[in-house]
Amino acid sequence: MNIHTVIAGAGISGIRAAFDLAELGHRVVLLDKAPSSGGILSQLDHQFPDNHCGMCTLLPMIDRDKGPQFCLRKGIFHDHVTFIPSAEIVSVKGPAGQLSVVVEKQHTGIDPLKCMACGSCESVCPVSVPDGFNEGYSTRKAVFLPVPHQIPNHRIIDFSVCTRCGECVKACPVSAINLDGEARKLEFNPVNAVILATGSGQYDPAQSDLYGFGVLPNVVTSKGLERIMSSSGPSKGQLFRPSDNKPIKRMAFLQCVGSRNLMENADHCSSVCCMFAVKEAVMACEKSHDDLTVSIFYMDMRTFGRDFQRYKDQAETSHGLRFIRCRVHSVEPCENTDGMKISYVNDKGMYMEETVDLVVLSTGKKTGLTHPDFYQNEGVFALSDTFDFKDIGESLVAADVAAGKAMALGGPPHTPEQRIFDTQRLSKKAMPLLVLCQCGNNLSNDLDLDLIESHLSAMPGAPQILKLEQACGAAGFESIGTALTSSQANRVVIAACNPFLFDHKIKALARDAQLPDGFFKTLDMRSHVTGKTKNEQTQSLLSQIKSTVNSLNLTLPVYREKRTVTPSALVVGGGPAGLSAAFCLASAGIDVDLLDKESQLGGNGIHFSPGPEKNSLDKLLSSVTNHPKIRVHPATCLTRHQGLAGVFTATITTPNAVEQKIPHGAAIVATGGGQAQTLDYCASQHNGILSVFDLAKGLGDKTLNPLDFSKVVMIQCAGTREEPRNYCSRICCTKALLNAIAIKEANPSASIHIFYRDMMSYGESEKIYTRARQAGILFIPFDLHKKPQVAVNNQTIHVTGFDPVLQEDVQLAPDLLVLSTGIVPTDNQIISKIFHINTTQDGFLKEANSKWRPVDSGREGIFVCGLARAPLGFQEAMDEGISAAMRALRILGRPFLETPQVTARVRHSLCSRCQACIPECPYQARYLDEENGKIMVDSVSCQGCGACASLCPNSSIMMGQFEEKGIMDSIEFFLNEACP
Amino acid sequence: MSEYKPKIVALVCNWCTYTAADLAGTSRLSYPAEIRMIRLMCTGMIDQKYILKAFLDGADGVFIGGCHPGDCHYIDGNIKAEKRIGGTRNLLSQFGFEPDRLALQWIGASEGPEFQHNMTAFVERITALGPSQVADRMIL
């Protein structure tokens, strides 16, 4: 099989990049150094804002049948993605497009093809070592399951601790263990591209003598706490103190451990730790029913995501979290208890000491990681800032950008698989074939298969039965194939173990037999058969088989709507996000209509002063305007948008008031934002009071001269990060820092004071903050209840503030006062109505899911990016544009969209048109076809949740494979099992 | 008459609780044999008829397991289910069904132990309640 892309690192970014490309029809090899997929997220069950998982939201939504339809934590199963665990790329050679990629796959001791995951090996292994999955808070054997919930769930051997005693080899019933194997080299050639998504490690706090990590048992890392609170963790989700399993009453988080520290060579912010800590604090409070005091010791709470500030505020008010602005020096044990003492200086400048039961270290990213030597080879794309910590949403955007680069190297044009169905066979009465695996006779102790066989033959719609010694092997599958050819069976139930493993093979069987995939069902004979006695287990299996056979018998072929996709895109807004989206789409061969209400493209970028940002925008602008695939519509408004994913129509009004219709397959909304206005701080009362953006512009175009300013005061968060605009605009702090540095560099004698609440120099912009301090700029933090006061008297600006370090008032009379007023979206009121998409309470376009679907709107085929969605920087906006384009390509990149198997269908003859199902659909996949007076399902947007079906009182909605009758019958079978 | 064994139908969502059940299964965390599990894509898919059917057909308990709020693969199917099931429980309670016989629990994908614990507890609870009043009636 041709491999188009090899992706190293199966963390969330790697998975996303893999799905991106797989959805475009590329074949992808995804590998990970670890024996499991999911990266750090396999250990983290909960993500804010809802503090639960939701990882499955990442699964492909278009052409769902190609992807897995179960929890992503279990593993990666996609027709176009091959996952190789315990493997690393060792070399990449050759030109882009024809790379030769050599991968080394570790020998893990257990042959996955033989292993049946019985666990006998583990039970006899004499070794016990700390379990890394639980951050050392539990133990594991040398042969172990690296991630308990993952599939395939065969164990691996950790040869670094294995004593080679051979007990496991003896215990294995299927001789799957080989202690002497060696790493294997696999070569993929030719490969289009390689994506490096290997991620970052975490700073090891044991390397510091300050925090007592590794010495004091109740000092844990944030990841450690996550494990302690996890259901799959050492205490099964109970929040206990590691040293003595006592409940925790007081907990302290220490932020910036290993970050923002020049002495650790860490002049960066790790970006995610603040919100991570707040989330964990909230979870801990919830777990302990708020019988817990949590203190978070911080320098700046970096709530720079659009919705983070409110999340933090909410956490503070509802759980009484204490936020203490002081970096803690070190952690000391208490006398006579397992508690710890922490000292700090409070906001009154007083030295305080307190005792806590648990100290959580918010450890930042690891430093000093280096790229492999092939990193800069042509065709190798590392995720931007591979080694940085990023919020999930941002990681996905970065993955999309890398996938976009890989895609640009060319891949297959999407040629959907042409499935032929044996209509004659399908139209016949349901004839099921039941495959009963005897698992090499291993099941005979637990199950009486003969009895099952005899009982089933008496059942109405009785299945033809094929008993196999081992269904999972190649021979087994061959026999099933033969049985299908030689019989008229048109439904298949395979009762075996580990059905997840069969996913691929079953699809192949279905293809050969010319039957829909959904006509094949697997039944897990091991994990889902309950009961203690053989009789109980046999009965349990029997009723499950009956129910499965029955519901399959009732399953009808799905009418597969083929919707021909209009292969062009609409991009609304010609700022950085819109431009980069348009260019990405055009590069993939898609026609783009780019609309901007202004006559000049560039959005906020037109004010950029000369520099790298301006250069890259100019380059993008010229690429866009000169691209043959892009039609630019300047000074044009969008007035109407109708249709469904793949077949939209937009109505636009040109400058000379002509209406025009533009058909397109997907739309990207990038209508941008601008600087907010404020009335605070005497904003408009003196011409020496400017906004941070106006100052940047003035310094850039030289209309303002730094030498004119001798005393400068800047106030951050002016009118923002408090209700009603309670969000961080993300870029003002960095802009203010750069402004200040520019002034100071040109005019070293100028004094500059910056009043700030939390300096949001996240990630690498921390370096700018450091540089600003070193330039002699003075920073004074303030709280909402002690804002600096500004007055304008006799043409003089007076600023009075309070310096909490000195505990003194500061009086300044600057000749320039700069306010960071933040960012607000433009036009979203109208645009959200035109597209029928939602906005946040602040008027930003709301994405479907801030973590997992960061640029999807709630409606399939419409994507949101840039400032219209959230405040962000120039590069971030361009990246989001690409991300949106990649999402759009899932639709635009294929000639037609097909109905997946589990999809709602309306039986119009029954439908009363009450329309209750329309608002009930979480994907806006239902609509009233007014012309025909029918309720319709947009079968592309429908994800098969069935909320409509359960709602509809006269069952006019059918869910493919989950028909009401089948479920009702199953209930009846289960409740009326006759003892065989 | 041998020891009373309740009949229990579990309607579980594909993404979370079924995954947890699977994890419990593969982790060899055994749960009571009385449970008969039906996998649905989402708890939001649960028609009230399924619950009525189960009780009228002699189930002693109906267990519904879904994703935690906020966790739903389909955004809010679980919340819809919660509301609907609340109504059904209210209805059944008027006909003398103990409300405890119908349980709705959130069990996340990685919560294998929770699944086991919940199932065991539910079976215990139902066993303590004894057979449903429908048992051995000829109604349907």
Place this chain on the structure above:
Amino acid sequence: MATRSGLEKWFPEFFEKHKAFTVFDLLVTYISSGRITLDKNLFTMKIAYHDPCNYGRKSEEKFGHGYYEEPRWILSQFVSNWVDLYPAGANGYCCGGGGGTMLTPYKEVRSHYSRKKIEQIKRVNPELIVLPCHSCHGQIKQALAENNMDIPVKYLWEIVAEALIMD
């Protein structure tokens, strides 16, 4: 500390003609070369070791090496039950008498400072405290007395001297 930095700063040529040793260097040399032998049965009580700032942090910063390992090596040669205070080494607490504060009239501040040392000592509860600094010796003795704690304090070289086996 003062002498060494003074020499390095103003008399760099000193080191061309002479060699200088710290107390640890000498003791390590004497012990490891067998020039002195120590009685291993004399110090069996629980002994806590205190790191003076001068030999630790400041030495580390000024001269690139903190004397953390050496004294512990010396102790290990003849003391069976010595323990560290927590935190020790580079993050250890000053006795409270550093920086010449023993010579200032701010006794109250000094005692306040030494409460940390006392807390540390209490957590370990030793029978003897050993340290290699005259200042620390004075300050810790004083602090113990102020806290009514009856724990003897000895110089590192003092217990070496006491354990000498003379042939």
Place this chain on the structure above:
Amino acid sequence: MMMYPLNSPDQGIVQTVRSMLQELLGKKLADAVLVLASNPWSDVPMPTLFTDPDRMEGVDPLAPVAPVSSARQASALTRSPSGKTVVLVLRPCEIRALIELVKLNQCSLENAIIISMDCLGRMENKIFSDEAKTGPGITERFLSSPELQGKITTTCSTCNDFLPENADITLCTLGAEPGHMGFEALTDKGKALLESLGFKKGDDLPKRKQDIAALADKRSLSKKELFDATALQMSTIDGFQTFIGRCLNCYNCRTACPVCYCKECVFLTDVFAHPPELLLERATRRGAVKMPTDTSMFHLTRLSHIGHACVGCGQCSSVCPSDIQVADMFRTVSEKTQAFFNYTPGRDVTEPIPQLVVRNGKRGD
């Protein structure tokens, strides 16, 4: 609230009302009127749609009978926009049902004028027919005879929602001296209509408040008795089973029910079309199974589908060929369902249906 009293109208109450409705058409204030009217072919008045005022001689909206819930007819009339103004003369329970149907997009009130009345109840068809035969003017007789008023259905005699809500005009008889009545405007639309018909605003009917309170007390008391008894019977599945024991799966109740809006009931679809094997298997397991099957399932399902929306009209009981007091069960159970959801059917078109909308109360547009 505005009362337009009519003291001792010459023509009598029935004719007064009739004339008023005729005038609405005559003055082109409405395009059509849906109202109960007798006709030569039926012994009970039937809902009738009039466009010609001259054909309205049989109009008798206050007649104590309702052979069918007019809500269904009203719904059929307004299902899709006709552009015509229709006057709907409905009982309070029928309006409530109509409001529920509006929420389910089964009809629209956009161009409707709703006229309702102080509802003193209705008789079963047979009783009405018998009483009507005893002499002329059954309606007028009913309005003034406590004895006849005692012959209304159990549902009506236990109904304390006898005053209309969401109507434009109420035909008021409660509190009026015998033979007197009043027109009450509940909305601006109603007020404008009455005034353009030349009615004069006046005082409230003299005893109206007392009469309403007295009737409410009486009805509430009997309602409580009925509900208590029914709830007791429903409190076990055996009691329920006994209650519906005679059910023959005719689905009359659901056909008559004004809020059971499905085009085709799910019980008539393949979901409940059991093959013989299944029926036999059921019987085999239990040794005996009552036929027809799924009757319990039917009633419970209906309760769970529309319990929240039951407006207590009693049509289900009236149409049951097996004399099952379906309405008693429905009303008793639904009262608790409605309390559970804190929902009152028919109160307000904007009140969301509890089981349907959970998406942050937000409907897509």
Place this chain on the structure above:
Amino acid sequence: MNEPTDTIKSHAPLRPSGIKPETCMACGTCSAGCPITGMEGFDPRKIVRMVLENRDQELIDSKLPWLCTMCGKCEHACPMGINIINIIRDIRGQVDRDKVPGQIHKGVELCLETGNNIGLPGEDFTFIIGDVAEEMAEEEGFEDFVPPIDKKGASLLHTLHNKLVNTQNEDLVHWWKIFHAAKEDFTMTSENWEGVNWGLFSGDDEAMKIIVGRIVDHMDTLRIEHLMYPE
């Protein structure tokens, strides 16, 4: 407004990392870790802040620099590597000598005058040494011990902490015993025997240099090869 140039900030000695005090982000680590934060207004972070604002004189006039033990625990954890100890020492050095509190400067003066910090006359010193040595010689194994003073060509120079010849004579013998056992050819000096250099604490580089110079002189004049650092 022009920045004054000769400020503590401007000449605050840099740590080897070359970090300027301006790098301070006022995170509070130093103050949180200093055991005397809050005592008499002492607060390392505040001191750094004042230095950054060129409020040198306020610091020089205060007793704050004299409260600090210069232990360096603050610096140890300082994420920005600010050299707080040297700032303290810089301030101490700028204090008028007659305003240096307590014994520190007096000791320095005495040392410059008399060769030791307590102004012990030479004959008293010789007497004490002799007396203690006699006592020690009574112990088994040290019978032949004679304290070497001003021994030319000795191998090792041994300076003394003034308190050993002052209040704590009994502690003189430990090193003598060790040297004796190790057969070390050491010597003390009769003049300028002081091993402690309080110029370090008072911030007095000039005095410090003189006192260190005396040791160099000893080594040269007595032709001693090795020096045991006093502290």
